[in-house]
Amino acid sequence: MSTLLQAKKETPVQHDILDVIKDRWSPRSFSDQSVSQEQLNKLFEASRWAPSAMNEQPWRFLVAKKGEEAHQKLLDSLMPGNQPWAKNAPVLVASLVKKTYTNSGTPNHAAHHDLGLAIGNMSAQATHDDLAMHQMGGFHKSKIMDSFEIPSDYEPVTVIAIGYHGDPEQLTEDLKARELAPRSRKQLEEIVYYGNFK
Amino acid sequence: MSTLLQAKKETPVQHDILDVIKDRWSPRSFSDQSVSQEQLNKLFEASRWAPSAMNEQPWRFLVAKKGEEAHQKLLDSLMPGNQPWAKNAPVLVASLVKKTYTNSGTPNHAAHHDLGLAIGNMSAQATHDDLAMHQMGGFHKSKIMDSFEIPSDYEPVTVIAIGYHGDPEQLTEDLKARELAPRSRKQLEEIVYYGNFK
Numbered sequence: 001m002s003t004l005l006q007a008k009k010e011t012p013v014q015h016d017i018l019d020v021i022k023d024r025w026s027p028r029s030f031s032d033q034s035v036s037q038e039q040l041n042k043l044f045e046a047s048r049w050a051p052s053a054m055n056e057q058p059w060r061f062l063v064a065k066k067g068e069e070a071h072q073k074l075l076d077s078l079m080p081g082n083q084p085w086a087k088n089a090p091v092l093v094a095s096l097v098k099k100t101y102t103n104s105g106t107p108n109h110a111a112h113h114d115l116g117l118a119i120g121n122m123s124a125q126a127t128h129d130d131l132a133m134h135q136m137g138g139f140h141k142s143k144i145m146d147s148f149e150i151p152s153d154y155e156p157v158t159v160i161a162i163g164y165h166g167d168p169e170q171l172t173e174d175l176k177a178r179e180l181a182p183r184s185r186k187q188l189e190e191i192v193y194y195g196n197f198k
Numbered sequence: 199m200s201t202l203l204q205a206k207k208e209t210p211v212q213h214d215i216l217d218v219i220k221d222r223w224s225p226r227s228f229s230d231q232s233v234s235q236e237q238l239n240k241l242f243e244a245s246r247w248a249p250s251a252m253n254e255q256p257w258r259f260l261v262a263k264k265g266e267e268a269h270q271k272l273l274d275s276l277m278p279g280n281q282p283w284a285k286n287a288p289v290l291v292a293s294l295v296k297k298t299y300t301n302s303g304t305p306n307h308a309a310h311h312d313l314g315l316a317i318g319n320m321s322a323q324a325t326h327d328d329l330a331m332h333q334m335g336g337f338h339k340s341k342i343m344d345s346f347e348i349p350s351d352y353e354p355v356t357v358i359a360i361g362y363h364g365d366p367e368q369l370t371e372d373l374k375a376r377e378l379a380p381r382s383r384k385q386l387e388e389i390v391y392y393g394n395f396k
Contacts, residue, residue, distance in 0.1 A: 015236070015243040018218065018326055021319050026249050038213070044390045045213040048383050050318065051224050053335045057384050062391045070393040110335050113355060116311040120248065120318015121219050128216055137251045137308050148395045157311060185246050186255050192242045193260045195268040197346045
């Protein structure tokens with residue numbers, strides 16, 4: 001199976017950047033190759049070294065491997081549009097934040113931002129290791145809170161499908177079209193301002 | 199000047215990860231070497247390819263180079279503890295989010311998280327290019343909103359000092375002690391849960 005061929009997607013960069021950033025994209029097709037525990041350890045190790053406000057490290061990860069009850073529970077939390085393809089991901093991970101600072105108990109307004117930093121690290125490591133991640137906001141937080149009895153000081157933020165790239169042919173026609181669509185981003189000039197914000 | 203020697207800090211990883219993740223840390227000492235425009239372009243290009251909810255790309259960056267009025271304005275927005283060292287950073291960047299989705303005008307609750315993903319990318323690129331970034335939450339948002347006349351649909355989230363690593367000896371004694379302190383993180387077992395969240 002041409003796993004590595006499927007993993008490449010054209011990325012029209014304006015400036016030269018690292019391959020682990022350029023080659024990352026969010027597929028819906030995963031191969032049935034499982035992800036080893038040591039490989040998962042590397043992904044979470046990468047997240048571990050992100051910076052965070054007050055070094056709080058508010059990120060938490062709830063990991064479920066295909067075939068496990070927890071995998072089905074995370075799958076059940078997803079919006080209907082995500083379930084048909086996410087069910088094939090060998091690993092589903094709920095990302096969560098601790099909503100308050102451990103020392104003071106006051107709200108941590110940087111928690112979501114800092115979770116993003118940690119997952120950015122994880123993504124670069126995954127891309128380097130030929131893994132793909134697809135992050136989803138489309139899920140019911142209450143389902144995860146209830147089915148895993150998450151304490152109220154924690155909040156699920158995304159569900160992430162993780163696995164090796166699969167053949168787009170295994171997707172339905174509409175998902176296949178999205179899988180093969182070109183990547184698009186705003187131009188640099190639309191996101192970077194020099195000296196003033198006009 | 200032993201710029202590259204200063205850049206290294208011991209990182210006690212539990213599992214092998216990419217150098218661009220492992221070697222990143224947040225210094226307070228910057229050399230007086232300026233950062234070229236092409237180098238800055240690479241950092242923002244890296245941020246550009248992060249994923250985001252609905253591909254909204256809510257991240258914006260307001261860049262100010264040392265000597266410019268905007269650099270002084272960003273410096274003035276910082277909490278007093280950050281100013282003494284941040285004033286030496288050749289580049290200060292305010293990161294912002296667009297708070298609503300462009301298509302629907304509804305609140306984008308993923309904006310802060312997705313900004314984190316973009317800055318995670320930027321950090322990896324910076325580390326690869328021997329640059330350091332120090333992200334600060336300690337600043338007055340209202341000062342940036344006012345002095346740059348930021349529209350109300352945008353929110354400043356961090357101010358980031360960017361530059362090449364400098365000599366810790368140029369810091370005051372208390373900051374030097376923090377600069378040389380060992381890195382610390384929670385153990386993997388404290389942030390990763392398998393199958394349940396207990």
